[in-house]
Amino acid sequence: MDDKLDAIFSALADPTRRAILGRLANGKATVAELADPFELSQPAISKHLKVLEQAGLIRSGREANSRPRVLEPAALKTVADWVADYRRFWDQSFDRLDDYLSKVQGYDND
Amino acid sequence: MDDKLDAIFSALADPTRRAILGRLANGKATVAELADPFELSQPAISKHLKVLEQAGLIRSGREANSRPRVLEPAALKTVADWVADYRRFWDQSFDRLDDYLSKVQGYDND
DNA sequence: TAGCTATATAACCATATGGATATATGCTAC
DNA sequence: GTAGCATATATCCATATGGTTATATAGCTA
Numbered sequence: 001m002d003d004k005l006d007a008i009f010s011a012l013a014d015p016t017r018r019a020i021l022g023r024l025a026n027g028k029a030t031v032a033e034l035a036d037p038f039e040l041s042q043p044a045i046s047k048h049l050k051v052l053e054q055a056g057l058i059r060s061g062r063e064a065n066s067r068p069r070v071l072e073p074a075a076l077k078t079v080a081d082w083v084a085d086y087r088r089f090w091d092q093s094f095d096r097l098d099d100y101l102s103k104v105q106g107y108d109n110d
Numbered sequence: 111m112d113d114k115l116d117a118i119f120s121a122l123a124d125p126t127r128r129a130i131l132g133r134l135a136n137g138k139a140t141v142a143e144l145a146d147p148f149e150l151s152q153p154a155i156s157k158h159l160k161v162l163e164q165a166g167l168i169r170s171g172r173e174a175n176s177r178p179r180v181l182e183p184a185a186l187k188t189v190a191d192w193v194a195d196y197r198r199f200w201d202q203s204f205d206r207l208d209d210y211l212s213k214v215q216g217y218d219n220d
Numbered sequence: 221t222a223g224c225t226a227t228a229t230a231a232c233c234a235t236a237t238g239g240a241t242a243t244a245t246g247c248t249a250c
Numbered sequence: 251g252t253a254g255c256a257t258a259t260a261t262c263c264a265t266a267t268g269g270t271t272a273t274a275t276a277g278c279t280a
Contacts, residue, residue: 073199
């Protein structure tokens with residue numbers, strides 16, 4: 001799991017890659033579409049995509065001539081789970097909210 | 111803000127640095143205390159601490175002979191906020207929960 | 221002041237990263 | 251099967267990163 005976090009955080013450390021994820025939040029996109037906003041060569045984008053894919057943040061599809069990418073949410077959830085352990089340090093209402101939710105019927109507060 | 115995220119994610123990409131944050135979650139600690147669990151030289155730890163500090167994840171204090179470090183929660187909140195934008199992709203109950211909380215009196219759901 | 225403790229900085233090294241250009245591969249269309 | 255499009259891979263380069271050892275700095279203690 002530590003290795004996963006290494007790869008995920010490392011992938012997220014680059015603004016181009018975060019922007020690519022942002023684009024993929026709107027749905028799948030081809031490499032050309034993902035490359036469009038940037039003044040980078042196509043191989044540079046392919047490299048970024050490889051980093052994202054190896055971190056498990058995206059997945060490659062197969063569609064006729066192209067290989068569209070889609071978001072892979074699990075890796076992002078890994079980040080959310082990691083950072084949630086620190087939530088009490090900044091969110092003073094966390095404990096109160098947590099208590100509250102645990103009393104609400106039908107809500108699974110794990 | 112993008113620069114901040116670069117530095118923060120980059121700092122978090124190293125397991126030694128994440129372990130240091132984990133230790134600091136238990137309260138402030140000196141450099142020697144932070145170095146203790148690792149088979150790394152003292153300068154290596156100092157370097158890691160510098161990276162964490164420049165990312166805003168920790169802060170240095172002054173105490174007699176030593177310079178204890180403490181957690182700086184704001185940077186971690188920055189991560190939480192960033193990743194929260196993607197929450198809908200993995201958490202199917204997010205929308206429902208969000209709706210629910212917005213109706214609850216006295217709870218600020220920002 | 222001298223020595224000890226805690227930490228920082230300097231210099232160096234090997235490997236990783238992010239970019240480029242050139243070329244290869246795999247489909248599609250003719 | 252040849253051409254063209256979309257994407258991947260190879261090679262190369264400059265800079266960044268993470269480690270080391272050696273040394274400097276700052277505060278405490280005798």
